[in-house]
Each structure stands twice: as structure tokens, then as C-alpha cells.
Amino acid sequence: xxxxxxxxxxxxxxxxxxxxxxxxxxxxxxxxxxxxxxxxxxxxxxxxxxxxxxxxxxxxxxxxxxxxxxxxxxxxxxxxxxxxxxxxxxxxxxxxxxxxxxxxxxxxxxxxxxxxxxxxxxxxxxxxxxxxxxxxxxxxxxxxxxxxxxxxxxxxxxxxxxxxxxxxxxxxxxxxxxxxxxxxxxxxxxxxxxxxxxxxxxxxxxxxxxxxxxxxxxxxxxxxxxxxxxxxxxxxxxxxxxxxxxxxxxxxxxxxxxxxxxxxxxxxxxxxxxxxxxxxxxxxxxxxxxxxxxxxxxxxxxxxxxxxxxxxxxxxxxxxxxxxxxxxxxxxxxxxxxxxxxxxxxxxxxxxxxxxxxxxxxxxxxxxxxxxxxxxxxxxxxxxxxxxxxxxxxxxxxxxxxxxxxxxxxxxxxxxx
Ligand SMILES: [Zn+2]
Numbered sequence: 001x002x003x004x005x006x007x008x009x010x011x012x013x014x015x016x017x018x019x020x021x022x023x024x025x026x027x028x029x030x031x032x033x034x035x036x037x038x039x040x041x042x043x044x045x046x047x048x049x050x051x052x053x054x055x056x057x058x059x060x061x062x063x064x065x066x067x068x069x070x071x072x073x074x075x076x077x078x079x080x081x082x083x084x085x086x087x088x089x090x091x092x093x094x095x096x097x098x099x100x101x102x103x104x105x106x107x108x109x110x111x112x113x114x115x116x117x118x119x120x121x122x123x124x125x126x127x128x129x130x131x132x133x134x135x136x137x138x139x140x141x142x143x144x145x146x147x148x149x150x151x152x153x154x155x156x157x158x159x160x161x162x163x164x165x166x167x168x169x170x171x172x173x174x175x176x177x178x179x180x181x182x183x184x185x186x187x188x189x190x191x192x193x194x195x196x197x198x199x200x201x202x203x204x205x206x207x208x209x210x211x212x213x214x215x216x217x218x219x220x221x222x223x224x225x226x227x228x229x230x231x232x233x234x235x236x237x238x239x240x241x242x243x244x245x246x247x248x249x250x251x252x253x254x255x256x257x258x259x260x261x262x263x264x265x266x267x268x269x270x271x272x273x274x275x276x277x278x279x280x281x282x283x284x285x286x287x288x289x290x291x292x293x294x295x296x297x298x299x300x301x302x303x304x305x306x307x308x309x310x311x312x313x314x315x316x317x318x319x320x321x322x323x324x325x326x327x328x329x330x331x332x333x334x335x336x337x338x339x340x341x342x343x344x345x346x347x348x349x350x351x352x353x354x355x356x357x358x359x360x361x362x363x364x365x366x367x368x369x370x371x372x373x374x375x376x377x378x379x380x381x382x383x384x385x386x387x388x389x390x391x392x393x394x395x396x397x398x399x400x401x402x403x404x405x406x407x408x409x410x411x412x413x414x415x416x417x
Pocket of ligand 1: 051091
């Protein structure tokens with residue numbers, strides 16, 4: 001069987017044919033080239049308006065990289081024609097295998113971008129002996145196509161989240177769709193200001209904003225303000241993940257402070273290496289950690305008392321009725337305010353201030369996938385942490401949409417993966 005026959009089976013074009021396929025002597029790496037030409041009488045299509053137009057001239061031969069076989073590089077070779085278009089002027093013709101100025105065939109770009117969902121970009125470049133630049137451009141192409149072709153109907157539940165980006169206090173605002181049937185990253189914005197989230201609602205549009213039924217977010221004030229203004233009709237929930245990460249921050253603060261005090265007063269360092277003991281859920285501790293935690297709990301330390309307050313608060317989430325949950329919340333806040341531990345008092349004050357939004361959790365219970373924001377948050381952090389080359393906002397954006405956007409892929413792209 002000839003390679004030409006195989007190419008005709010897997011990748012054939014209506015108005016073009018493979019003239020010849022040959023081995024390239026003297027190439028730096030084993031290389032095969034397939035020469036393409038237009039079919040007789042095949043009139044060129046203007047790449048601008050996509051209409052058949054009379055020819056103008058022919059450009060020099062160009063090479064377009066295709067998916068390698070058996071470690072052998074494969075290129076299409078073709079001399080693009082230019083058309084004389086009534087509406088667009090002199091333009092390069094539309095080639096069904098390539099996009100504008102790209103050196104890769106679309107098929108190969110889709111191939112690389114799909115692999116970039118499973119491996120890091122660097123690994124993809126190494127595995128297929130191509131450059132990092134080709135991988136990022138392929139992913140970019142896939143993201144642009146995916147964003148253009150995704151379905152934005154029936155969005156009822158969204159989660160608004162933020163992740164720290166780069167070192168220092170730079171943030172990205174991420175909006176996820178969290179409907180049970182469709183979970184994906186919808187939108188990314190630089191920063192976490194009022195303006196940022198306003199831009200999201202502007203993008204979403206009025207009609208789709210009115211369809212929203214549930215919104216979950218953390219207690220970040222600019223978000224709360226924008227949500228109240230732009231989607232006041234939806235049930236706004238402060239979800240478990242965000243509330244509990246507020247607790248973790250408070251405990252971290254108490255522990256760090258107390259460790260310093262103990263050290264300066266010359267006590268043995270009971271608190272060193274206890275960070276995870278206090279932050280992890282008890283059921284996630286190892287046996288060894290469990291023993292250490294039991295030991296630690298014998299001390300009447302602020303850190304320990306904060307930990308116990310946090311663990312006690314977990315009970316809040318198990319209520320079925322908002323009324324009883326509210327009673328529990330009030331009692332808990334009173335106790336926390338009496339604890340004389342400032343960071344915990346701060347948490348209590350915050351929870352009190354947002355009591356109605358907190359209790360909305362029980363109204364919305366079971367109506368959207370609540371744990372999903374936490375999962376997305378972890379994945380987003382992981383994606384940005386593989387930070388080589390994500391120094392620009394644009395690259396981070398592309399990477400996040402690619403990893404979390406559940407973007408559609410054209411049918412033809414599936415054939416090779
Ligand atoms: Zn045209």
C-alpha cells in the first residue's frame with residue numbers, strides 16, 4: 001500500500017489531490033513530503049469571503065507539517081494561488097488543510113492540542129519532536145475555535161472564584177458554570193475588582209444573566225456588590241469551600257502568631273510542623289498525624305481552640321433546615337466572639353454580617369454541584385503552577401480555557417486521537 005493511498009483514506013480534500021509522496025534525502029530528520037496540487041478546473045476560493053474567484057498568480061511553494069508517522073516527519077508541499085477577488089482584492093486562496101499563516105496543518109494542530117490536555121505543553125513538544133511555540137499556537141487555535149463554537153444556552157448556576165496569579169498580589173477572577181449537566185470554566189478576567197466582575201456580566205449579556213438561578217462566591221466585597229446589582233434575582237450562596245478556606249486562613253494566622261510567642265517565651269516548640277494537623281479534615285489524617293494531633297489537643301493553646309471551633313463549625317453544613325442552621329450559626333458566633341482569639345472573632349463577625357447569604361446554602365442545597373468549585377480551583381492552581389511560559393496573562397488564559405473550559409472540538413479532530 002502506498003502512503004498516498006493511506007493519505008487519501010485519512011485526509012482527502014475535494015478540490016486538491018496528492019500528486020506524489022516521496023522521501024526527502026538529506027533532511028536533518030527522517031522526512032516524507034506529500035506534494036499537493038489543485039484538481040483540474042478547480043477554481044481557487046478567496047480566503048476572505050470564501051467564494052470561488054478567478055486566479056491571479058501563484059506563490060512560492062510552502063510546507064505545512066502534518067502528523068508524523070513512525071517518528072518520520074510528514075509535510076504537505078503546496079504552492080498557494082492568489083485570487084483576484086471582486087470584493088476583497090488580491091488574496092491568498094483558502095486551503096482546507098491550513099489556517100492562514102500557520103506552518104502546521106489544522107489536523108496536526110488539533111492533534112497537538114488534544115495531547116496538550118493530557119501532557120504538559122513541554123512534554124507534548126518533546127514527544128512529537130516539535131517546538132514549544134508550535135504547541136502553544138495549536139492550543140491557542142483550539143481555544144479560539146472552541147470559544148467561538150461553544151453553546152452558551154441554559155446556564156443556570158455559576159460559581160465565582162479567584163486564584164492568585166504570579167507572585168505578589170495579582171489575581172484572576174474565574175467564573176465556572178456549575179450546573180449538574182455542564183461544568184466548565186466560562187470566563188476569565190484579570191484582577192478581582194468590581195470592574196472585573198462587571199465585565200463578566202457585560203459579556204454574559206442581560207438575557208443570559210436573567211436566566212441565572214444560583215450563584216456561589218466567596219465573601220469578597222466587590223463580588224458581592226456586583227452580584228447583588230446584576231443578578232439580584234438569583235439565589236446567592238456563600239459556599240462551603242470558600243467559607244472553610246476562610247477558616248484555614250484564620251487558623252494559619254493564629255498558629256503562626258502563637259508559635260512565635262511560644263518561642264520567644266522559651267517554651268518547647270510544640271507547634272512546629274503542626275500546620276497540616278490543624279488544617280486537614282480529621283478523616284484525612286494519617287495514623288501518625290492522628291497521634292500527633294491527639295497530643296497537641298492536650299494543650300490549651302489558642303491554635304487548638306481555633307481548630308476545635310473550626311471542627312465544630314463543620315456541623316453547620318449538615319443541617320437540613322435553614323432555621324436550625326441559623327440558630328446554630330448564632331450560637332457558634334457568640335462562642336467564637338468570646339474566645340478572645342482575634343482571627344476567629346474576625347471570621348465570626350464576617351459570618352454574622354453575611355448570615356442571609358450563608359443560609360441560602362440550605363435553600364440551594366442539592367440544586368447544583370457544590371463541591372465542583374473546589375475541584376476547579378485546585379485544577380486551575382495546578383494549571384497556572386506549571387508556570388513555564390505562562391508569564392503573560394494571555395498564555396495563562398489560553399491554558400486555563402484549554403484545561404477547564406470543556407471546549408468543543410470539531411468532529412474531524414477526533415479521527416487522529
Ligand atoms: Zn473575497
